[in-house]
Amino acid sequence: MQRQxxxxxxxxxxxxxxxxxxxxxxxxxxxxxxxxPAVDVVIDMHSGAARRHNHPHLRYTEGDENSLALAxxxxxxxxxxxxxxxxxxxxxxxxxxxxxLLFEGGKAGSLDEDAxxxxxxxxxxxxxxxxxxxxxxxxxxxxxxxxxxxWVRAPHAGLFHPLVENGSHVVEGMVLGSVTDPYGELAxxxxxxxxxxxxxxxxxxxxxxxxxxxxxxx
Numbered sequence: 617m618q619r620q621x622x623x624x625x626x627x628x629x630x631x632x633x634x635x636x637x638x639x640x641x642x643x644x645x646x647x648x649x650x651x652x653p654a655v656d657v658v659i660d661m662h663s664g665a666a667r668r669h670n671h672p673h674l675r676y677t678e679g680d681e682n683s684l685a686l687a688x689x690x691x692x693x694x695x696x697x698x699x700x701x702x703x704x705x706x707x708x709x710x711x712x713x714x715x716x717l718l719f720e721g722g723k724a725g726s727l728d729e730d731a732x733x734x735x736x737x738x739x740x741x742x743x744x745x746x747x748x749x750x751x752x753x754x755x756x757x758x759x760x761x762x763x764x765x766x767w768v769r770a771p772h773a774g775l776f777h778p779l780v781e782n783g784s785h786v787v788e789g790m791v792l793g794s795v796t797d798p799y800g801e802l803a804x805x806x807x808x809x810x811x812x813x814x815x816x817x818x819x820x821x822x823x824x825x826x827x828x829x830x831x832x833x834x
Contacts, residue, residue: 619662628701631708648708657686657715659742660705661735664723667820671782671813672721672734673833674759677706682715688759689745690717690738693783694813695759696833723819762833765815770795770827772804778817778829787811792830795823810834 619627625640633644664670673694676683687695698718700707709716719738721731743749770776778793780786786808793806812834818827 628704631703631705644705647705652709652712652714655709655714657742657746658705658709658717659690659739660716660718662718662720663728663731664720664816666724667818668816668828668831669723669728669782669819670720670731670816670831672719672731673815674738675718675720677710677716680710680715683717686715686742686745687717690719690742691756692719692734692738692759693757694762694815694833696762696765696815720815760813762813765812765831765833766810767828768792768806768808768830768832770823770825770829771806773822773824774798774802774804775800775821776818776823776829780814780817780830782814782817784814785812786814786832806830808832 621627621640623639625638627640627643630640630644632648633641635642635645672692673696674687674690674692675696675698676687677700678697700710706716706718719735721734722728740749741753744751744753772795774795774797776793776795780792786792788808788811790808791805792808794803795806796803806829812832814830815833816831818829823829
């Protein structure tokens with residue numbers, strides 16, 4: 617199922633929905649009334665947008681110890697505490713006391729083998745932990761824990777040249793990329809104003825001033 621529906625609405629902004637609302641609202645209501653009552657654990661799989669490439673990571677809700685414990689079983693490269701969005705699937709499930717994890721990896725319209733491999737590995741580990749699958753989990757790697765994140769934005773419009781890869785550890789003052797004029801002569805450096813781990817890189821070749829370029833968690 618995709619969250620972007622034919623009418624252009626985002627399903628993940630319409631929970632718990634209504635039987636007489638828009639297509640998104642009706643679909644959310646159907647999930648809430650017919651599917652979610654039978655659910656104990658939800659792992660919501662997301663990619664980045666068309667030009668936003670996400671490094672594989674897992675998000676959990678602050679204060680939800682069950683979700684954090686299951687996130688550690690999933691064992692992704694990074695685990696990040698994230699706020700709840702109003703009218704999201706997560707908000708509704710948390711209100712019901714269900715365990716919810718959000719996986720992010722790759723970008724829309726493409727297959728990212730690393731993200732697919734991480735998702736498959738993590739889901740398998742969780743299923744083994746819950747007794748839904750037989751076998752032995754692989755060796756735990758130990759995920760990096762981060763508490764928050766910010767976007768580093770374009771200082772000017774122009775051609776964007778990233779210099780760091782997803783998942784990289786960066787430090788304050790480090791040059792992450794540059795924005796140049798069409799001839800590559802007038803370059804504006806994009807620097808990290810704080811240290812952390814790169815969770816997402818904008819893959820657009822041309823950016824506007826203020827566009828989000830790097831999502832850095834710390």
